[in-house]
């Protein structure tokens with residue numbers, strides 16, 4: 001079906017930041033708004049897919065027709081995504097997952113002192129890398145938000161995480177990246193092809209992404 005190229009497919013999308021608590025009043029997070037991931041979820045739904053949106057804390061309206069799973073921390077996102085992986089056809093990981101979390105979550109509010117404070121951080125699981133190592137025939141799409149050496153870092157992540165497509169964007173560029181309504185992206189594929197786009201709305205980036213995803217499904221069906 002031309003209008004519904006993702007019909008019959010189940011697509012899991014992640015969006016937003018994660019929040020890593022350190023005591024009952026404080027947490028570490030990042031500037032992700034969730035706009036890109038929510039746009040992807042809406043576009044995939046419009047393209048006919050069954051969509052599961054695993055979202056960190058955002059202030060966005062839940063997209064209609066999409067199963068929304070709310071999570072807070074990277075560990076919670078990890079659990080929700082892993083539990084569903086066997087039953088989905090594609091994962092699009094637009095979430096800005098925190099790489100580190102405080103080693104200890106204090107039960108009580110940390111009191112201030114005159115000295116400096118050190119918070120020991122430990123690594124969070126790399127959800128996408130683990131999906132890459134476990135994938136059967138799922139299509140995996142990642143995002144790379146970079147501030148320098150965009151192409152090089154994006155291509156490295158594509159290979160290391162065994163992705164089928166990575167969407168790279170420069171977070172320091174005007175009208176691009178975190179909280180913006182527009183994005184300037186390049187798609188990198190494992191065979192070395194690249195697609196460089198003009199500055200577009202996140203809705204348009206999402207539509208382009210779904211159309212690339214649909215072509216990948218089509219190619220596989222012919223193999």
Ligand code: C5P
Nearest residue numbers: 093094095097125126127128142143144
């Ligand atoms: O943080 P990094 O640049 O490696 O992120 C690239 C991709 O990996 C993104 O799609 C992001 O959602 C995913 N990722 C993840 N778990 C992490 C870190 C990143 O799934 N802990």
